[in-house]
Amino acid sequence: MPSAAPGAPVIIDGAKGTELQRLGVSVTEPWWTTAALLEMQGQRQLAAIHGEYTAAGADLVTAITFRTNRRTLLRAGADERAAEVLVRRALALARGSAGPDADGRRPVLAASVIPVEDCYQPSLVPPEDELRREHAWITRQLATEGVQLVVAETMNSVREAAAVVECCVADGLAVWVSFVCGPDGTLLSGESVTEAARAVAARGASLVSVNCTTVEGTDEVLRRWSYDSPLPFGAYPNLEDRSGIADWTPVDRYVPVRFGPVEFADLMAERAERYGLSLVGGCCGSTPAHIAALRKRIPG
Numbered sequence: 146m147p148s149a150a151p152g153a154p155v156i157i158d159g160a161k162g163t164e165l166q167r168l169g170v171s172v173t174e175p176w177w178t179t180a181a182l183l184e185m186q187g188q189r190q191l192a193a194i195h196g197e198y199t200a201a202g203a204d205l206v207t208a209i210t211f212r213t214n215r216r217t218l219l220r221a222g223a224d225e226r227a228a229e230v231l232v233r234r235a236l237a238l239a240r241g242s243a244g245p246d247a248d249g250r251r252p253v254l255a256a257s258v259i260p261v262e263d264c265y266q267p268s269l270v271p272p273e274d275e276l277r278r279e280h281a282w283i284t285r286q287l288a289t290e291g292v293q294l295v296v297a298e299t300m301n302s303v304r305e306a307a308a309v310v311e312c313c314v315a316d317g318l319a320v321w322v323s324f325v326c327g328p329d330g331t332l333l334s335g336e337s338v339t340e341a342a343r344a345v346a347a348r349g350a351s352l353v354s355v356n357c358t359t360v361e362g363t364d365e366v367l368r369r370w371s372y373d374s375p376l377p378f379g380a381y382p383n384l385e386d387r388s389g390i391a392d393w394t395p396v397d398r399y400v401p402v403r404f405g406p407v408e409f410a411d412l413m414a415e416r417a418e419r420y421g422l423s424l425v426g427g428c429c430g431s432t433p434a435h436i437a438a439l440r441k442r443i444p445g
Contacts, residue, residue: 154422156439157205157296157381158198158252159431165190166399167432173397175221177212182234195242197433202440203252203426207296208239211257215282232286250445255294255321256287258309264299264325264357265393267334276308281315288316298323299357302334303344314349321424323354323381330365333393338366339373346375354379357428360403360412367420379424380416384409384431402430410438417443 162178168190172178181187195206212218213235218228239254261279262269270276287295295318300306306322313320322345324332332341342353353376355366363382370378385400404412413425425443427435 153445154379154417154425154443155204156202156436156443156445157379157424157426158195158201158203158207159381159427159433159436160429161191161194161207161209163385163399163429164194164432166397171397173395175217177217178209179212179218179221179231179235181209182213182231182238188234188238192238192242194433195239198436199242199252201433201437202250202445203436204250204445205255205296205424206239206242206252207255207257208235209257210235210283210287211259211298213283214258214261214279216261216279229286232283233290236287236290236292253294254292255296256292258283258287258295258297258313259299260301260305264301265333267301267332270302270305270334273304273308276305277312280309280312284309284312284316284318288318293319295320296323297321297350298354299325301325301332303332303336303341306341307344307348310345310348310350320350321352321354322350323356323379324366325357326355326362326366328359328362328365330362330369338369342370342374342376342378350376352377352379352423354381354424356381357383359383364416367416367422371420377423378420379422379426380413381424381426381428381431383429384427384435385429400430404435406432406434406438409435410442413439414442 162172181191213232215228295313297309310320355363360382363380384402384404386403417425
């Protein structure tokens with residue numbers, strides 16, 4: 146498993162959803178990115194994306210399990226057995242593409258887990274019993290399939306993040322937690338990022354991060370954690386140029402990026418050094434070229 150201790154940061158692979166959109170694949174309700182798992186063409190495209198991130202030098206390959214939670218798939222019309230098959234398929238595609246890169250490094254596999262409702266609407270976070278039931282289902286699937294590390298990402302509330310961590314720990318899974326935040330450096334729920342880090346640390350998380358947040362909002366979170374974080378921390382910001390798009394609104398097309406690969410690599414390498422980051426990468430809008438440029442700036 147990659148180290149979350151200070152030193153050379155772990156480089157997480159980049160976006161899969163926006164890469165699928167860049168290939169012309171529709172990413173919409175009710176299936177979202179899981180639609181790519183339904184047909185052979187989508188599976189081939191996803192395997193190619195995973196392979197490109199590995200070749201770019203990513204240390205951590207995240208399986209596209211973030212929309213394979215039972216709640217989403219039952220709503221889309223799948224039954225529970227089909228949902229289990231899609232979890233296994235997502236993991237198999239990531240594993241099959243995680244060969245060694247040009248320098249012989251072999252990335253570690255992680256599974257992605259996100260909020261059971263909407264990443265960007267904390268008002269939709271379900272009651273506690275529903276949260277436990279839904280997240281326990283996915284963590285059991287992941288543990289059964291031999292996953293060792295979960296990246297609980299784009300978490301928008303302390304309550305749901307805590308539930309995910311507790312379910313992971315109960316199933317023997319290591320867990321890193323990443324929050325989506327607003328421009329003021331707080332969770333979308335309005336909660337403090339410092340308190341969020343303390344809450345997940347107390348329950349067994351071993352790293353905390355900020356993702357799918359603007360670079361400006363990311364900087365504010367990192368500034369706060371640099372003064373008071375109980376855990377190693379990292380960042381993989383949203384790189385899209387969303388000017389003219391309402392905040393937190395999904396669009397079914399590829400959105401141009403604010404930062405090209407070299408500019409992004411310079412930006413993240415500088416922050417990795419300034420804040421002592423343990424995890425770096427890019428979220429929506431990032432490409433294998435972005436990760437390759439970052440790998441050149443941050444040797445393994």
